[in-house]
Amino acid sequence: MCATTPVWGGNSARNWADPSLQIDLVRSIDRACFDFLLLEDSSFVPDNYGDSMEFYLERALRAPKNDPLPLVPLMTQASKHVGIVPTISTSFYPPYLLARLISTLDLMSDGRVGCNFVTSTALRAAQNFGLKDHIEHHTRYEMADEFVELVKQLWNSWEADAVVADEERGVFVDPCKVKTIDFEGRFFSSRGPLNTARPAQGQPVLVQAGGSPQGRAFASKHMDVIIAAVGTVEEMKAFRDDVRDRVAAHGRDPDKTKILYQITPIVAETDAQAQEILEARAKAKDPKVMLASMGSLFDIDFSKIDMDEPLAGLSTNGQQGTFKRFMAMGSTLREIAQNFRFGIEGVAGSPETVASQMAEMMEEAGGDGFLIAGSVNRRYVAEITDGLVPVLQRRGLVRKAYAHEHFRDNLLEF
Numbered sequence: 001m002c003a004t005t006p007v008w009g010g011n012s013a014r015n016w017a018d019p020s021l022q023i024d025l026v027r028s029i030d031r032a033c034f035d036f037l038l039l040e041d042s043s044f045v046p047d048n049y050g051d052s053m054e055f056y057l058e059r060a061l062r063a064p065k066n067d068p069l070p071l072v073p074l075m076t077q078a079s080k081h082v083g084i085v086p087t088i089s090t091s092f093y094p095p096y097l098l099a100r101l102i103s104t105l106d107l108m109s110d111g112r113v114g115c116n117f118v119t120s121t122a123l124r125a126a127q128n129f130g131l132k133d134h135i136e137h138h139t140r141y142e143m144a145d146e147f148v149e150l151v152k153q154l155w156n157s158w159e160a161d162a163v164v165a166d167e168e169r170g171v172f173v174d175p176c177k178v179k180t181i182d183f184e185g186r187f188f189s190s191r192g193p194l195n196t197a198r199p200a201q202g203q204p205v206l207v208q209a210g211g212s213p214q215g216r217a218f219a220s221k222h223m224d225v226i227i228a229a230v231g232t233v234e235e236m237k238a239f240r241d242d243v244r245d246r247v248a249a250h251g252r253d254p255d256k257t258k259i260l261y262q263i264t265p266i267v268a269e270t271d272a273q274a275q276e277i278l279e280a281r282a283k284a285k286d287p288k289v290m291l292a293s294m295g296s297l298f299d300i301d302f303s304k305i306d307m308d309e310p311l312a313g314l315s316t317n318g319q320q321g322t323f324k325r326f327m328a329m330g331s332t333l334r335e336i337a338q339n340f341r342f343g344i345e346g347v348a349g350s351p352e353t354v355a356s357q358m359a360e361m362m363e364e365a366g367g368d369g370f371l372i373a374g375s376v377n378r379r380y381v382a383e384i385t386d387g388l389v390p391v392l393q394r395r396g397l398v399r400k401a402y403a404h405e406h407f408r409d410n411l412l413e414f
């Protein structure tokens with residue numbers, strides 16, 4: 001499941017910063033035995049639509065958004081098994097700081113933490129961290145590769161049994177089992193070792209969602225979970241085949257890398273009710289919101305482009321994979337606004353119907369499951385965890401109980 005803040009609906013809008021919403025969410029998905037909760041993040045207030053922050057702030061599009069890392073201990077304390085995956089930027093975080101934060105969280109939760117690595121695509125985010133212009137897309141991924149390499153070495157700078165806590169000998173840490181790393185890269189360097197112990201899982205679960213060839217190359221080299229935001233079974237299949245080939249080319253086992261597809265199902269009492277919701281949402285959809293939202297991922301002001309003029313000469317230093325899919329959806333903005341889907345949409349029905357549709361897609365495309373994304377309100381979460389999940393469990397498609405203590409072991413087991 002993928003969580004975004006803030007939230008419209010119910011009583012949660014006014015209390016958007018109250019962590020009880022996230023605590024209720026994590027308890028629900030822990031009870032429903034999900035693999036993990038991904039806490040998405042970005043570090044800017046967009047002003048891409050009409051040269052102004054107004055459009056975004058009025059609609060709470062990407063802001064306000066609290067930092068995900070302080071939510072992690074709250075969530076692990078309020079749950080027993082589910083993995084928690086905060087998002088961090090490889091372009092702006094110092095790798096040592098991140099390695100220590102994640103190690104601390106993994107140790108404190110006894111092995112329940114992962115990390116979603118993003119390169120951050122927006123110019124405004126780069127400017128918040130002191131850059132005048134953003135780093136080029138391919139350079140961001142070269143940095144990301146080195147960042148993850150360095151972070152892994154820092155986690156490995158303590159052997160698993162370095163902490164001996166031997167009261168009789170008066171030795172807390174065996175000094176032979178802690179080593180400097182002396183990392184010297186193109187972008188980062190760090191002497192090490194980390195000044196906290198190795199994470200409880202050895203290496204926390206690594207997650208990434210990149211659509212471009214560079215993004216896929218990075219994910220295939222390092223990641224345990226790779227997420228695809230594609231819209232059709234054909235795209236799912238093509239993504240999976242490509243990424244599995246890339247994982248194997250790195251000498252890694254493709255069956256140990258989980259590929260998940262982003263989906264936003266509508267679950268209602270009956271198929272007819274779900275169709276009504278689907279139709280009402282399609283009717284209420286404002287193309288401007290989608291264009292403003294996508295514009296903030298591409299750093300393009302779509303308000304300045306005529307909806308019916310053929311599009312020409314557009315390019316981006318932002319999200320490449322999404323941009324390519326976006327541009328392929330039509331020759332004008334109006335056509336694209338009608339056709340573009342960020343992930344899989346249109347799956348709607350009773351719990352039985354949605355379960356069947358998801359099972360069919362998984363059967364046809366192959367893969368390891370879905371990342372359910374949607375606004376985090378209690379009602380939607382209950383429709384998933386208490387409506388859909390029991391049907392999936394009855395059919396043996398998802399777990400009924402966790403078998404292991406650590407997030408990584410649970411992830412690999414089912």
Ligand SMILES: Cc1cc2nc3c(=O)[nH]c(=O)nc-3n(C[C@H](O)[C@H](O)[C@H](O)COP(=O)(O)O)c2cc1C
Pocket residue numbers: 002039040041042087117118119120121208209210211212213214215216227228229262318319320321322371
């Ligand atoms: C499910 C999902 C979640 C993502 N979460 C974040 C996020 O929290 N923050 C962020 O900056 N980018 C996020 N992204 C964007 C990706 O990290 C990446 O920038 C994007 O897929 C484009 O990569 P590409 O340029 O390699 O195609 C997410 C993408 C997907 C599909």
